[in-house]
Amino acid sequence: MKILVCISKTPDTTAKISFTQNNTKFASDGVQWIINPYDEWYALVRAIELKEKDPSTILHLVTVGLADTEPIIRKALAIGGDEAIRINADSADPYYIAAQIANIAQQGGYDLIFTGKETIDYNGSSIGGMVAELIDWPYISLAVKFDLNGTIATVVRETEGGEETDEAGLPLVVSCQKGVAEQRIPNMKGIMSARTKPLKVVEPIAAETLTSIVSFELPPAKAGVRLVSADNPPELIRLLHEEAKVF
C-alpha cells in the first residue's frame, strides 16, 4: 500500500488579512505560516493511522511550493510520513498545481491520494477532483469518515443535511474534512526523525496556467452594532422584522 498526502502552506488561522501593491498581493509580512489545517488534521493523520495499522504502508507527502515551503513540509514529516516531495513551483492556478501532483501520482505507483477538503486561503476545493480527473481515478469528496478493508475503501461523505456511505476499490482520491481523524501534535521523537527523512525537490513539468488573480478586495466594514436593552428583546425582534426585514 502506497499513500500520497497533498500538503499546502497557508497563513495561520488568526493571521490578519491585508493586501499590498494596489491590492494585487497578499501582505505576508509578519504572517505566520502553517500546514493547511484540513491537510494536517485530517488527511495526514488518517494516512498515518492507516500506516500504523499496516506498517508495510509507504506514506509520501507532496507539496507544490518554493523553498520557503520547507519548514511546513518538515513539520508535516514530524507528525508522520516516510518522505516528502516538494515540486519547486509557485502558482495559485489550481490546474497547474493539480497537473504537477498528477504527474507525481502517476510516476509513484500510489494506491490512495488524500487531500484536505480545501485550503483556508484559496478555498478552491478543487485539487483532489482535478488530480483524479487527470489520472482517471475515482474521487470521493468531503469525507467525514474513511476506512480501508484490504483494497476496498468505505467512505462516508457529507451531503446537504445528511451523509452518504460509499464503497470504492483502489486506486482512489479522497478529500478529507472534520471527522476523518483527530489533530495530532508532533512529539520530540517525530521532530528529530523528520530532520533526516528524505525531502526530494523536483522541478515542475510544463503545464498551463488557466486562471490568474487580478486583484483582492476586503469586505466592507460594518457600520457598527445597534444595541438593544436586555430588558426589551421584543424590540430586537421588531427591528429584525421591520427594519432589517430578514424574516
Next chain:
Amino acid sequence: MSVFIFIDHSEEQVKKASLEALSYGAALAGQLGVPAEGIFLGTVGTDLATLGKFGVKKIHQAAQEGLNHLDAQVYAKIIADTVTATGATVVVFPNNFNGKAVAPRVAARLKAGLVSGAVALPDTANGFVVKKNVFSGKAFAHVALNTPLKVISLNPNSYPVKEGQGSAEVVSLSVTAPAPKVRVVSATQATGEVPLTEAELVVSGGRGLKGPENWGIIEDLAKALGAATACSRPVADAGWRPHHEHVGQTGIAIAPNLYIAIGISGAIQHLAGVNRSKVIVVVNKDPEAPFFKAADYGIVGDAFEVVPKMTEAIKKLKGIG
C-alpha cells in the same frame, strides 16, 4: 455558444443551490447574448420543464435511475461530453457538496479555467473576471479565466433565485454511462431540518450556553423562526452538538440572511465562517465580546433570560404558540 448549468438534485428534489445556479446562469447568458441550457443527470418527481421559469430554455436530461447517485467520474464524463457536443462556452455549477466533487473534474477534463466559490456575476467588460470568496470569508479575489471555455461554481446564498415565466424544452440525452467505480451503500437525510448551507436564517450557540442540556432555548428560537441551528467549534469539539453544525474557518462557511450568535465570543476563525451573513445579531453577556464589532444588532445580556423572550416575541408576531 451557450451557458450550461448543472442542475443538482437528491431525494427527488432540485436543490435551492441549483435554482440559484440556474438564475445566475440565465443572467450570465443574458449578459453574453447566448442561450442558457441545463443538464440534469438522473430522474426526478417534478416536471423539469417548469425549471424554465428560472430562465433556462432547454434542459438536457439523461434519464437513467443509475445516475441518481453521484459518481464524480461518471458525471464529469457525461457533462464534459455534452458541453463539447453543444459548444457551450461557460459551465455553471452550484458550489455545494456535489458541485465541489464534479466541477473540478469537468474543468480539468476540458482544460477550462475554473473559479470555485463565485459570489457575483462575471465582469465581462474586459476579459472574463469572477469575484470569489478567499481567505475563508475574510476577503474576495477577482479571478480572470484565461481559457475559451470557463467553469464557474457558485457559492450557495450568494445569488438570489429569480423566478419568472417560461417553460424549458426537455431533451433526452442518450449517453452510455461508464460503470461507476463508487458504489453508494446507504444515504441518510436529516429529516425536517433545513440544511445549514441552504438556510436563510441561522441560530447558533457557543460555549456561553454552558452545556448541551441547555440547547432547548436555541432550538425553540430556531423553530419559531424557521431557522437552521449551528454552533461554534468548541461546542462541536466537546461533542455538545454534531460536527456538521460547526460553522467557522475549519467548519463550514455560510452566508444566510440572518445569523443569530448566542453565547459565542466571536473568535476570528468563527467570524471567517459567518461574516458573509447579511445581518448578524449577537447576544452575549460580555460587552467586550469581539463579536459585537462584527454585528449589526446586539443585546448585552444573559442568554438564558433574553433568548426565551425573543422566541416569545417571534411567536407573538407570527401569531403562533
